[in-house]
Amino acid sequence: MAKRKTLNSVALYGxxxxxxxxxxxxxxxxxLTSLSKSTELRSFPPRFIPKDPQWGxxxxxxxxxPFDVWFMNSLKIAIAVLIIxxxxxxxxxxxxxxxRLKGGQGMGLFxxxxxxxPGTLIIIPFFVIFRSMGLIGSLWSVIIAQATMIIPFATxxxxxxxxxxxxxxxxxxxxxxCSPIGTIFRIVLPVSAPGLAATSLxxxxxxxxxxxxxxxxxxxxxxxxxxxxxxxxxxxEWITDWNIVMAASLMASLxxxxxxxxxxxxxxxxxxxxxxx
Numbered sequence: 001m002a003k004r005k006t007l008n009s010v011a012l013y014g015x016x017x018x019x020x021x022x023x024x025x026x027x028x029x030x031x032l033t034s035l036s037k038s039t040e041l042r043s044f045p046p047r048f049i050p051k052d053p054q055w056g057x058x059x060x061x062x063x064x065x066p067f068d069v070w071f072m073n074s075l076k077i078a079i080a081v082l083i084i085x086x087x088x089x090x091x092x093x094x095x096x097x098x099x100r101l102k103g104g105q106g107m108g109l110f111x112x113x114x115x116x117x118p119g120t121l122i123i124i125p126f127f128v129i130f131r132s133m134g135l136i137g138s139l140w141s142v143i144i145a146q147a148t149m150i151i152p153f154a155t156x157x158x159x160x161x162x163x164x165x166x167x168x169x170x171x172x173x174x175x176x177x178c179s180p181i182g183t184i185f186r187i188v189l190p191v192s193a194p195g196l197a198a199t200s201l202x203x204x205x206x207x208x209x210x211x212x213x214x215x216x217x218x219x220x221x222x223x224x225x226x227x228x229x230x231x232x233x234x235x236x237e238w239i240t241d242w243n244i245v246m247a248a249s250l251m252a253s254l255x256x257x258x259x260x261x262x263x264x265x266x267x268x269x270x271x272x273x274x275x276x277x
Contacts, residue, residue, distance in 0.1 A: 034058070034247035057247045067248065069223060070230040074208060075255070077142050077226065081207040082200060084147040085154050089199065092151075093158035094184060098167070119149060119212045127216060139224060141217040146207050154199045161195030162188065197263040204259050227252045 035053040061067055126145050127136070135141040169191070170183040178186060189196065211228040218224040225233075231248045234240065 030246045030250050034243050034250055036243055038241060038243060054243065057243050058251070061244055061247050061251075065230065065234075065248075066222070067227075067230070067251070070225050070227045071252075073139060073224060074226040074228075074252075077139055077146065077210075077214075078204050078207040078255075080139075080143045081146045081150060082203050084143070085150045085203045086196070086200060088147075088151050089154035089158055090184075090189070090196075092155045093162055094188065096155070096159045097162035098170075119145075122148075123212065123216055126213075130217065136217055137221055137224065139218065142210070142213045142226070145213040145217070146210055150203050150206055154203055157199050157202070158192070158195055161192055165191055201260060201263050205256060208256060 032048065032050060034057055035050045035055065036047070037050075037052070037054055123145075126141075126148075130136050130141045130144075135144075165188060169187050173183045173187050174180070209228065210226070211232070214226040214229045215232075218226075219229065222230075227248070231245060231252065234245045234248065
């Protein structure tokens with residue numbers, strides 16, 4: 001029996017290590033490419049360890065391109081989209097979860113259906129509206145477009161989480177003198193920390209990885225480019241410095257890692273609390 005358990009543990013850990021290596025290999029290859037010379041990238045068979053690591057690739061990237069400007073533009077857009085989408089989706093999800101409105105279920109399905117519309121389908125109406133408002137060439141055009149795409153699914157995610165919170169908690173708080181709005185901020189939101197963390201991560205990742213809206217609305221001004229738009233400009237007609245591209249991509253992925261590490265404890269803590277219940 002003990003031998004069988006040992007074999008099962010070895011098989012389990014072996015599978016996890018294999019899957020981890022498969023998932024982490026693209027990240028390793030990104031780091032390897034960013035530290036390799038351009039001549040090494042064209043050699044065959046490829047090197048899995050750089051012979052002479054080129055740490056100057058990152059300083060070259062910062063010196064030759066306005067990477068810091070692109071980074072700040074992406075960060076401004078991501079934070080603004082996160083604030084707008086969370087504010088709207090929390091209130092909308094709470095209303096759909098707690099208030100029995102006529103046609104409320106159909107409204108929820110309609111909101112979810114709005115998420116199924118691809119960005120390429122609504123980008124032309126967005127362009128016409130923003131041009132009439134004078135927002136083309138402004139970061140606000142990208143912020144509004146991204147928030148519009150993120151809010152429907154974020155609302156549906158939070159509604160499902162709010163449905164699991166007992167109404168009795170809010171009723172007890174109201175009996176103790178808490179206002180209806182106060183119950184949202186003092187009772188519902190603290191209990192919903194795992195759901196808010198998942199929604200925040202979803203909103204930030206989608207906003208940070210956007211290319212379509214930035215390519216359409218702010219492409220005319222390089223000072224308003226986002227990271228993805230700036231990195232795409234590195235591809236040349238005849239030659240592309242892939243070590244520069246991978247260095248930029250590696251630096252662009254760091255905020256996602258930081259946000260995940262910050263929110264991960266709330267997500268795991270909420271799952272553990274749910275398991276104890």
